[in-house]
Amino acid sequence: MNETLVELSRLQFAMTAMFHFIFVPLTLGLSFLLAIMESVYVMTGKEIYKQMTKFWGKLFGINFAIGVATGLTMEFQFGMNWSYYSHYVGDIFGAPLAVEALMAFFLESTFVGLFFFGWDKMSKRKHLATTWLVAIGSNLSALWILIANGWMQYPVGAEFNVESMRMEMLSFSEMIFNPVAQVKFVHTVSAGYVTGAMFVLAISSYYLLNHKEIAFARRSFAIAASFGLASVLSVIVLGDESGYELGDVQQVKLAAVEAEYETHPAPAPFTLFGIPNDETQEVDYAVRIPYLMGIIATRSLDEEVMGLKDHEKRHRERIISGIEAHKVLDVVRDGTATDAQQAQFDAHKADMGYALLLEPFVEDITKPTPEAIEKAVDYSIPAVAPLFWSFRIMVASGFAMLLIFGLSFYYSTKHQITKPRWLLKIALWGLPLPWIASEAGWFVAEYGRQPWSIAEILPVHTAVSNLTESDVIFTLVAYTSFYTVMFIVAFYLMQKFARKGPTQLAKEQEEIAERERVLMRLDSEGENS
């Protein structure tokens, strides 16, 4: 049991996933905005909407390229860094990843080529269909990846097979219609639409503040404001809460996010502010709103929201129960188990994963010391403060964007021509908000799952590959360095092209083309003479 290896592997996964997730939401949202703009172009025939599609499409391309590159890492690092995970749940978890590639990546990636290169080779309508297919493809890919992720949080439709020593699929449809996956999908893609809308809104505001590209920016602003308002409402209203009722990890996550150490009598209060203290298991300086938590989490006034202390009690019971299954695992695998041993295994196999929580603390998990059990219980609950704070950062960013989009929408319907400078400034400076919210949200979802890689089935330290520390340090350093350079390059191009704006960009490109035409003519004359 090598704790450093586990920590390094987790760090690497978190780094690569969060880095990839900088670009994904923008692709999700911007692809739809491009499709909307181009639809307006095809319906009205107004050339400016075509220019808009092309210009925002160019920025989309810069983001898309780095998203594709960093996505490659994700597809392979389960096998690379989490080989026991891949063995243990590949039978179920691999399926949505493969479907994602077949159903979504091919669609998105094939048509994105036509989107960029097909402008002059296809009819207007066919090109529009292409743009829509890119948007649909990227959203389908989010659907399948969140089905996979939802299963990690709430693993349904699978059962342990002693012969193959892994989880095997019982029902594909249960996995697809996993309620956790469904809410996650809606929440995440809406967050993507918000990101796309905020991006267009902020850059359009920049042009309006600088009195350039007025006609272009006004239209982009209006589309972004309405699309953004609808999306931000959807993110907030359809938010993640409904998923929290299901499954142990979701409940523990909810209690940690709310710093609910104690089970409060129903309906529980909502902690608006406070400083969670894992040592004393209390929230210092808490400001609480009575009843609110109970209503949000249980949609009722009489159900309790279980606090972390009670979760710990339950986890202790399940760890002890899981040990009973591991005691007879070998004989059950050999087929030499007596009826009593088989019965013991069947009675406790649902808790096998909990006994694996003991691995970092004892040599043989079937013979734990009482201290080891206490350590495992402690380990079964994620640290509260990071979850408490990142959740609040996400929610605050969400409401700030609701305000920005609400005002922007109001002003673009009521006062189409001019907008107050203060609004444009807020919209411009609000640009980082969707990224802050997305990354914080991702953190809540995944850090809140700790110590599990698959909830209640497989802890992270069991899931990790048997690599050497130096292997993982090598890739961590290499990935981080390359990602940093790639980010700087992409960011440089993005801001450069965004600052220039469509008119100047078109003009510069015409000048370059002209210069190169002259050079080519000189070239060929030189050769002929």
Place this chain on the structure above:
Amino acid sequence: MIDYESLRIIWWVLIGVLLIGFAVTDGFDLGVGALLTLVGRTDQERRVMINTIGPHWDGNQVWFVTAGGALFAAWPLIYAAAFSGFYVALALTLIALWMRPLGFDYRSKLTNPTWRKSWDWALFAGGLVPALIFGVAFGNLLLGVPFEYDNMLKPTYSGSFWGLLTPFAILCGLVSVAMILNHGSVWLQLKTDGKLQNRSRSVSVVLSIATAVLFALAGVYLALGVDGYVITSAIDTYATSNPMKKEVIVESGAWLQNYAKYPWMIIAPVLGIAGALACAALSKVNRSGFAFVASALSIAGIILTAGFSMFPFLMPSSTVPAASLTMWDATSSYLTLKIMFGVACVLVPVILAYTTYCFYVMRGRIKEADLNQSHTIY
């Protein structure tokens, strides 16, 4: 109703199709990347080369991603053992592959010559490194990989990155490089004109012959110098996947036994060599369309040769031969294979249809003059 045994065979074929699909489609854009500085002398020529693959590289690359996803879903034990085993090599491949989306899209966005030259070299590495490493990886599969399982079936690889670079594996790497670069040059023949096309033709002639010769050499080496693996216990093709339930011995010349047992399999190596030689001849006489088909057939033949030689092995273990992974004991469960086969039956024809449509829309050669026509071009 399809039974478990048939599904396991079907998935062996489907993974083969995906790998061939990857090599035939993504192969040419990896090849174009690796040839960028060799075939393209001026910035304009390099831009033409990049724009021949501009609309296609991303779709092509999905064959690679899908191969990864399909391995995960259909052969999770391979996905787990191979990717964690070849850890450093795969990481280098990924880093090289990152260069491509960025290089294609960003290179021509600025006119600064240093910027463009840096991306040219990044694209060169992005094409060459994966081609080399995939070949080396296949070589190591044929040699056997030092890995074993513990009681919980957790794989541990006991080799090192440098241990992968044995003479036979390097030879396989060179076969792969010649094959992929050749495929790129044939694509360039098909999609460019003038000087660029002529240069690509000369390159194709050399690389096709190199592919045939290196592949033949690797075959001889395999026959004489590489020990194969044989299952000596009874094989239950319907059994639950567990690689530790069989006995395996190492035997010299065992990798050729399948060709005696199933003589039709000889078609794969023959196709590998004949396709490459035909490609050389067709490039010489400027029939680039047929040359592309010949190159594709040669690639299919070469990949199938590796698969046929090892059949039913997928990843033999050199340290504990009994832990070797085969197509009978490294697969997903019956239900997963069945569902994923159903998904593939529906989606693969659709994918082939729209991919064909995309190539159809973008048909025709790219000329230098085209570069200044459209401002969405790379």
